[in-house]
Amino acid sequence: MNIGDVAKQAGLPAKTIRYYEDIGLVKPLRDTNGYRAFRQSDVHKLVFLGRSRALGFTIEDCRALLALWEDQDRASADVRAIAKDHLAQIEAKIADLEAMRNTLSDLVRDCAGDSRPDCPILQKLEDFPTG
Amino acid sequence: MNIGDVAKQAGLPAKTIRYYEDIGLVKPLRDTNGYRAFRQSDVHKLVFLGRSRALGFTIEDCRALLALWEDQDRASADVRAIAKDHLAQIEAKIADLEAMRNTLSDLVRDCAGDSRPDCPILQKLEDFPTG
DNA sequence: CTTGACCCTCCAGTGACTGGAAGCCCCATA
DNA sequence: TATGGGGCTTCCAGTCACTGGAGGGTCAAG
Numbered sequence: 001m002n003i004g005d006v007a008k009q010a011g012l013p014a015k016t017i018r019y020y021e022d023i024g025l026v027k028p029l030r031d032t033n034g035y036r037a038f039r040q041s042d043v044h045k046l047v048f049l050g051r052s053r054a055l056g057f058t059i060e061d062c063r064a065l066l067a068l069w070e071d072q073d074r075a076s077a078d079v080r081a082i083a084k085d086h087l088a089q090i091e092a093k094i095a096d097l098e099a100m101r102n103t104l105s106d107l108v109r110d111c112a113g114d115s116r117p118d119c120p121i122l123q124k125l126e127d128f129p130t131g
Numbered sequence: 132m133n134i135g136d137v138a139k140q141a142g143l144p145a146k147t148i149r150y151y152e153d154i155g156l157v158k159p160l161r162d163t164n165g166y167r168a169f170r171q172s173d174v175h176k177l178v179f180l181g182r183s184r185a186l187g188f189t190i191e192d193c194r195a196l197l198a199l200w201e202d203q204d205r206a207s208a209d210v211r212a213i214a215k216d217h218l219a220q221i222e223a224k225i226a227d228l229e230a231m232r233n234t235l236s237d238l239v240r241d242c243a244g245d246s247r248p249d250c251p252i253l254q255k256l257e258d259f260p261t262g
Numbered sequence: 263c264t265t266g267a268c269c270c271t272c273c274a275g276t277g278a279c280t281g282g283a284a285g286c287c288c289c290a291t292a
Numbered sequence: 293t294a295t296g297g298g299g300c301t302t303c304c305a306g307t308c309a310c311t312g313g314a315g316g317g318t319c320a321a322g
Binding site for chain 4: 133134135145149164165166167
């Protein structure tokens, strides 16, 4: 299968698929004309990659998950460890963003937002602790 | 003041301060020996920048906020517009991350995490919609 | 034979830094 | 006076995961 069709099936841009080949995540064959020739198993891998990335796993996480996915003797604990770690990072990021959101929505609420120059947002940016 | 002291006062790495000079956010003077010579107003600006960045504003947002901060005739509506926009982006990002967290924590919960190879996480990564 | 949709490679840019090399400057101590 | 250590300078390269674009080859239809 050519890259365009694969892109549609996997829901990934062709550029991204070429990039994934560059960094060794997929290894499609080549036709005599130089075009990439994807097997069904390559497409399957790319779908897996797309889904893992959509869940926010890093490329290196994906590489590890892919290796485990292909290893019939893997221990589910290995997969779980990666996922748990990632979950913790996501939760930390959510907490950060929620703190930002709370501060920001206070600021926005307190600002008249009219044509006058006095603005509590700028005022608070002088006082707000850097964290 | 030299860059090391400024870094301490503003709570920013010296490297970052040099970078901010590179992209034109601060314009310290220079001593005869070539060292950057920061005025109090430069330090004040850097503190402002640190706080804006801590709230997740992009550098370009910071540039705009800084310009407004220095403009005595600004309208508070301009500041509010930037902040509101940023707030909306943060909220969108939180929603994304919460969706990820929910899916992931389901996966982690369902995985035995032992030495056996059957793993619902990998299984679901074949089924989970890319979104 | 031409048109247009594919495909290829390679290079550069994104955002916001961060690390490191190579070298100058300044001060304190032996 | 030498030396050592820290701080300062510039410049280059790398991070992450792509993305855009130039320049050119390939293929099927009309």
